Structure formats: C-alpha cells, structure tokens
Amino acid sequence: MKRLLLAVCLMALPAAGQTPPADAAAEKLAKLEAAVASAQSAGDNAWLLTSSALVLMMTGPGLALFYGGLVRKKNVLATMMQSFILMGIITVLWALVGYSLAFSEGNAYVGSFQYAFLNGVGLEPNADYAGTIPHQTYMVFQLMFAIITPALITGAFAERMKFSAMVLFMILWALLVYSPLAHMVWGKGGFLNAFLGGKIPCFDFAGGTVVHISSGVSALVCALYMGKRHGYAHEPMKPHSVVLSVIGACLLWVGWFGFNAGSAVGASGLATSAFVNTHFASAAAALGWSLGEWLKNGKPSVLGAISGCVAGLVAITPASGFVKPMPALLIGFLAGLACFLAVAVLKGKLGYDDSLDAFGVHGVGGTLGALMTGVFATNAINNALKDPSGQPLALGLADGNAGQILNQFWAVLITWALAVVGTLVILKVVDLAVGVRVSKEEEIEGLDLSQHGEEGYNLEG
Amino acid sequence: MKKIEAIIQPHKLEDVKEALKNIGADGMTISDVRGHGRQKGHKEVYRGHEYTVDFLPKVKLELVVPDNRLDDTVKTLTEAARTGKLGDGKVFISSIDEAIRIRNSDRGEGAL
Numbered sequence: 189m190k191r192l193l194l195a196v197c198l199m200a201l202p203a204a205g206q207t208p209p210a211d212a213a214a215e216k217l218a219k220l221e222a223a224v225a226s227a228q229s230a231g232d233n234a235w236l237l238t239s240s241a242l243v244l245m246m247t248g249p250g251l252a253l254f255y256g257g258l259v260r261k262k263n264v265l266a267t268m269m270q271s272f273i274l275m276g277i278i279t280v281l282w283a284l285v286g287y288s289l290a291f292s293e294g295n296a297y298v299g300s301f302q303y304a305f306l307n308g309v310g311l312e313p314n315a316d317y318a319g320t321i322p323h324q325t326y327m328v329f330q331l332m333f334a335i336i337t338p339a340l341i342t343g344a345f346a347e348r349m350k351f352s353a354m355v356l357f358m359i360l361w362a363l364l365v366y367s368p369l370a371h372m373v374w375g376k377g378g379f380l381n382a383f384l385g386g387k388i389p390c391f392d393f394a395g396g397t398v399v400h401i402s403s404g405v406s407a408l409v410c411a412l413y414m415g416k417r418h419g420y421a422h423e424p425m426k427p428h429s430v431v432l433s434v435i436g437a438c439l440l441w442v443g444w445f446g447f448n449a450g451s452a453v454g455a456s457g458l459a460t461s462a463f464v465n466t467h468f469a470s471a472a473a474a475l476g477w478s479l480g481e482w483l484k485n486g487k488p489s490v491l492g493a494i495s496g497c498v499a500g501l502v503a504i505t506p507a508s509g510f511v512k513p514m515p516a517l518l519i520g521f522l523a524g525l526a527c528f529l530a531v532a533v534l535k536g537k538l539g540y541d542d543s544l545d546a547f548g549v550h551g552v553g554g555t556l557g558a559l560m561t562g563v564f565a566t567n568a569i570n571n572a573l574k575d576p577s578g579q580p581l582a583l584g585l586a587d588g589n590a591g592q593i594l595n596q597f598w599a600v601l602i603t604w605a606l607a608v609v610g611t612l613v614i615l616k617v618v619d620l621a622v623g624v625r626v627s628k629e630e631e632i633e634g635l636d637l638s639q640h641g642e643e644g645y646n647l648e649g
Numbered sequence: 650m651k652k653i654e655a656i657i658q659p660h661k662l663e664d665v666k667e668a669l670k671n672i673g674a675d676g677m678t679i680s681d682v683r684g685h686g687r688q689k690g691h692k693e694v695y696r697g698h699e700y701t702v703d704f705l706p707k708v709k710l711e712l713v714v715p716d717n718r719l720d721d722t723v724k725t726l727t728e729a730a731r732t733g734k735l736g737d738g739k740v741f742i743s744s745i746d747e748a749i750r751i752r753n754s755d756r757g758e759g760a761l
Contacts, residue, residue: 489695491695491696535697
C-alpha cells in the first residue's frame with residue numbers, strides 16, 4: 189500500500205510543478221474537509237438515532253414487561269400503562285418546555301425558555317453538546333432518557349396509585365426534578381457539569397445521578413408517603429409472571445447499549461468502551477445477585493438473576509464512559525451483591541413497601557455506581573478533559589485524583605436532596621389536588637378494572 | 650349408579666385414562682384443581698419475600714358407572730394412579746339418583 193502511494197505521488201510530481209492556482213487547491217481542501225465531516229456526521233448520526241430507538245425500547249416494552257410481570261394479575265395492564273403513557277406525556281412536555289429547561293443556557297441550576305417549543309433546535313449541530321450530529325438528534329436522544337426516568341419510579345407505587353394522580357405527579361416531577369437535575373449535570377453551565385463549566389465537576393456518563401439516583405430515591409419517598417399495599421406481608425403478592433419479567437429484563441439489557449454507548453454522542457472508540465463496560469457489568473451483576481441468593485436461600489432464582497443484571501446496568505451507567513473493562517466487572521459484581529442485600533434483607537428490616545424495588549435497585553445501584561466512578565475513572569479511557577497545555581487531566585482515584593470521590597459524593601448528596609424534597613412537595617400537592625391512592629375497594633378489585641375498565645387476560649374469550 | 654370422584658396427581662392422568670379405557674369405561678370429566686391432604690406444600694422466595702404454597706395442582710376426575718362396574722373401575726383407577734408417595738390423592742364414591750342423556754332423554758343406567 190505504501191509503495192503504491194509513493195508511486196502515485198511520484199507520478200503527480202510533474203503536475204505539481206506546474207503550480208496550479210492557490211485558490212483551486214484551497215477549494216479542493218475545503219471540499220475534502222466537508223466530505224470528511226459529512227462522513228463522520230453520517231456515522232455518528234446513524235449510531236445516535238439507533239441508540240435513541242434502543243433507549244425508547246427500554247421503556248416500552250422493556251420496563252413495561254419487567255414491571256408488568258412482577259405485579260399481580262389484576263394490576264398488569266395498569267402497571268404497563270404507567271410506563272406506556274409516559275412515552276406520550278413526557279414527549280409532549282419535552283417538545284414544549286422540558287428540553288429547554290434541561291439543556292438551554294440558563295443559570296447553574298436550571299435552563300431557560302430559549303429552546304421552548306424547540307425554537308432554535310434544528311438540524312445544525314449544537315457544538316456544546318454534540319458537534320457532529322443534528323441538534324434534533326441530540327434532543328430526541330435525551331428525550332428517551334427523560335421518558336424512562338419517571339417510568340422507573342412507578343415500580344415503587346405499583347398496585348395502589350390513582351392513574352390521574354400518577355399523570356399529575358409525573359408532569360410536575362419531570363419539570364421540577366428531572367429537567368433541573370439534567371441541567372445541573374449535563375447542561376451548559378450546570379452546577380455539576382464537569383465538562384461545561386460546573387462548580388463541582390461530577391462524572392456521570394449516562395445518568396447515574398440524573399436517571400437512577402433521582403428515580404430510585406424518589407421511589408423510596410413515594411413508597412414511604414403512600415404506605416403499604418393492603419394485605420402487604422400477610423397476603424401473597426407473588427409476581428404473576430416472571431416469564432414476562434425475563435423478557436423485559438433482556439430487552440433492558442440490549443436497550444442499555446443505546447443508553448450508555450449512545451452517550452458517547454458518536455460512533456467512536458469511547459462508544460465501544462461504554463458498550464463493553466455495560467455488558468461486562470450486567471453479566472457480573474447477574475452472577476453477584478445469584479451467588480448471594482444461592483448462599484442465603486439455597487437456590488438461585490431466575491427473578492434474582494434478572495434483577496442482578498438490571499442492578500449492574502444501573503451501577504455502570506455513570507462509569508461506562510470513564511472506566512476500564514476490569515473495574516466494570518467489579519462494579520457490576522458489587523452492585524449485584526449490594527442490591528440483593530438492599531432488597532432481600534434491608535427492605536424487610538426497614539419495613540417499607542417499595543412494590544417492585546425501584547429504590548433497592550436504582551437508588552442503591554445508582555449511588556454505588558456514582559461513587560465507584562470517582563474511584564475508577566481514568567483518562568486512559570476518556571481524555572476529553574485537558575489542562576491548558578493540552579494534556580489530559582487526571583480523572584478519578586485510578587489516575588491519582590482522590591478528590592474526585594468527594595466530588596462524586598457531593599453530586600450524590602445534591603441529587604438525593606433534590607429528589608427527596610422535590611418528590612415530597614409534589615406528592616403533597618397531588619394528594620391535595622386529587623388524592624394519590626385509590627380506595628381500598630378499588631385496590632382489592634385491582635387497578636386494571638378500577639382505573640382502566642379492562643382486564644389483562646381474557647384467555648377464555 | 651355410582652359416582653366416582655378421584656383427586657389424582659396431574660402427571661398420572663394419562664396412565665389412569667389409558668387403564669380405564671382398557672376396561673371399557675366410556676366417558677369421564679376432568680378438571681384442574683388445587684388442594685392438599687397430608688402432603689406438605691413448598692416454599693417460594695421472590696426477592697426475599699417467602700411464600701408457603703399449600704395448595705398444590707391436582708386433577709379431579711369424575712365418572713358415573715353402573716353398580717356392577719364399580720369395584721372393577723375403582724380398582725383399575727387406584728392402581729393406575731398410585732405412586733406410593735404422599736400426595737397420590739383420594740377417591741370418593743357416592744350414589745346417583747338419576748342420569749339423563751340430553752340428546753334423547755334416555756334415563757337411568759342406559760343413559761351412561
């Protein structure tokens with residue numbers, strides 16, 4: 189190949205000797221640069237559009253099946269609806285003001301109305317967020333995150349929340365908790381944004397704080413505020429179909445490649461890194477949870493294995509674009525064990541009824557992952573942060589920057605605080621407006637009939 | 650006429666059906682039921698929540714036979730359904746006052 193190039197160059201020499209007009213050469217160069225940029229944009233945009241679709245698939249059908257299988261038969265439709273309807277509600281909200289409040293320039297805590305109604309969000313790239321893809325691609329990719337985050341919370345109040353109350357709660361939560369938090373961590377000028385001028389530089393590659401801690405902690409608040417389901421702990425509340433949950437968990441696992449590897453906002457080596465880490469952590473976490481269960485109960489359950497896989501995906505989310513593959517295995521394994529203990533031991537001791545363990549998996553796994561990111565983040569994987577001389581900065585403890593663990597801790601603390609206060613205030617408002625819980629009769633009848641007038645299974649036709 | 654109600658292990662249904670067919674039993678009705686006698690249930694664990702399942706899946710088989718076929722039928726049925734372990738089930742026998750074939754209103758043993 190090199191010889192061929194040399195031959196071509198030699199043949200071109202006489203032509204070069206004729207000194208073509210300088211502007212022609214410049215024009216050629218400009219065309220070449222445009223062609224290269226267009227090729228990169230095509231590759232990056234293809235991956236980001238694919239990723240956006242994958243992340244939407246995580247909510248429907250992924251989460252809808254995962255949660256739907258875990259409830260009793262009489263609540264399967266209502267539970268799936270809580271995920272599905274958010275695909276509608278959050279999308280409309282995002283188009284009107286949600287994206288603007290999260291990603292337009294505002295103050296350190298929340299965006300402005302600059303992008304309201306997607307004003308100025310067109311096909312030209314936004315260099316601050318993603319310089320090689322249309323701004324609208326970035327907007328729609330972020331939308332899918334905004335959809336799944338509130339959908340995760342629904343696991344905590346499954347089988348007892350009024351549908352109208354859920355809709356109202358989610359609209360307020362998306363505007364008052366999600367958008368500000370996304371702005372703080374990912375928005376330009378956000379308080380915690382390590383890359384775009386944050387006061388406390390937090391590393392959150394794909395949403396450990398924004399998505400998982402926020403939803404998991406809000407879920408805990410919901411479970412505590414709403415109280416237990418009628419008959420909790422003395423009536424059987426077995427998952428009506430672990431089969432549905434297995435299908436859902438597998439869709440979540442696949443969709444998560446879009447979630448994390450898509451967060452590289454390009455079809456780059458960094459995307460590969462995030463993809464590999466995501467997969468490794470999920471696999472190790474499934475083993476971690478299963479091992480814990482096997483030792484404690486004598487049998488490794490299928491529900492345990494799939495819960496572990498989700499816990500690992502949660503924990504690797506903030507770290508996926510910052511750590512090497514071996515730490516990813518470790519983070520996953522620890523998350524599997526820690527979430528198992530949180531769900532199977534801690535929850536029983538504390539006595540709250542988080543129906544589908546949104547806190548035990550997302551709150552605990554997200555917090556663990558955010559802190560571990562501070563330990564294992566390294567510029568060998570992500571060199572986007574550079575000092576004035578162009579040298580990549582030390583990221584986590586792995587690079588010798590122990591202080592990052594403290595930064596991560598502050599980000600976790602701020603996220604917990606916002607989630608607790610925000611959720612509590614919103615629940616109170618919704619409770620006063622429409623009441624959060626269905627009546628005891630409606631709860632016993634099941635939400636499918638009482639809230640939607642349907643049944644999930646009419647198998648006898 | 651006698652009615653035989655047998656609660657048996659679901660996996661023995663095929664054996665029982667074949668054995669009864671071989672002695673010329675003409676018809677029977679089965680249903681999926683759950684229940685327990687002296688057999689203990691089992692434990693299920695879902696994310697740390699333990700449930701004891703007492704009612705186990707069984708098959709209930711019902712057939713009505715002429716008086717003179719009762720002993721033969723019961724003997725065949727019990728032998729075919731037996732594994733020798735707890736949970737094999739029970740057979741209940743009761744008298745039937747009348748039987749009517751819906752198609753042509755035949756009555757008595759002729760309707761069986």
